[in-house]
Amino acid sequence: MTTAAVRRPPRAALPPAARRAKRRSTWLGLLAWAAGLLFCLPALWMLLTSLHSEPDAATNPPSLGAALTFDGYREFFGAGGGASPWPSLINSATASLVSTALVLLLALPAAYALSIRPVRKWTDVMFFFLSTKMLPVVAGLLPVYLFAKSVGMLDNVWLLVVLYTSMNLPIAVWMLQSFLADIPLSIIEAAQVDGARLPTVLARIVAPLAGPGIAATSLICFIFSWNEMLFARVLTGVTAQTAPVFLTGFVTSQGLFLAQLCAASVVVSLPVLAAGFAAQDKLVQGLSLGAVK
Incomplete structure (x- = not known):
């Protein structure tokens, strides 16, 4: 016993105005993500710099591939003999x-x-x-x-x-x-x-x-x-x-x-x-x- 294959109806093509609106919303979404990342970039850079040693943090231009360390946080919390925060x-x-x-x-x-x-x-x-x-x-x-x-x-x-x-x-x-x-x-x-x-x-x-x-x-x-x-x-x-x-x-x-x-x-x-x-x-x-x- 065989059954007939059920075919899905083809999707209706979007009108030109709807396609333009969809492309516009896509580009606006990407622009919003780019702006959000741009605003977060200083905070991320600050976090990355805090995980570097003092010589690596002071290099110009900064070294992105420098070794990570928690020495900055240990110094901040007084491990190096400084004042306690x-x-x-x-x-x-x-x-x-x-x-x-x-x-x-x-x-x-x-x-x-x-x-x-x-x-x-x-x-x-x-x-x-x-x-x-x-x-x-x-x-x-x-x-x-x-x-x-x-x-x-x-x-x-x-x-x-x-x-x-x-x-x-x-x-x-x-x-x-x-x-x-x-x-x-x-x-x-x-x-x-x-x-x-x-x-x-x-x-x-x-x-x-x-x-x-x-x-x-x-x-x-x-x-x-x-x-x-x-x-x-x-x-x-x-x-x-x-x-x-x-x-x-x-x-x-x-x-x-x-x-x-x-x-x-x-x-x-x-x-x-x-x-x-x-x-x-x-x-x-x-x-x-x-x-x-």
């Missing part, structure tokens, strides 16, 4: 995490008042927050230094916490206000009808719905605090020295220790990369998708 890393983590937490605690009620329950002339309030970022940071450096000296707060990590909180608070209010403005009022009104007070509404209703916005805001504030160097360089010495200030110790009068500097830069960049990786799921979620049925 752990106090500086702990100071940066303390200043960044505590200031970010304080910023969120202060910015969330302020953004709630300016978006969901707007006050009178709230646009003037938003402009006031924005105007605080118009003054260059270096212009306020001397008054802050004199004030810190008069109250005995120089070389104190808690002074950095206060400064980073005040510096990031306007940005956090602006970001959270735009996120909270999209929360449906019907959800908040339903919770208030059930007897929920303001702290309960903020903690159990607003914060979960604004999770992506809070994650993005906290990540921005953490990055700004972790990377800040001007105030940390001027207002701290040894006790409250942060990681960016510690990196400048690899540029000495004896020369530039390039391999150690790249190794230190890789280590100091890891917390920011880890924070971004941990918050990536929140960053892509819908703000209130499916909240209202």
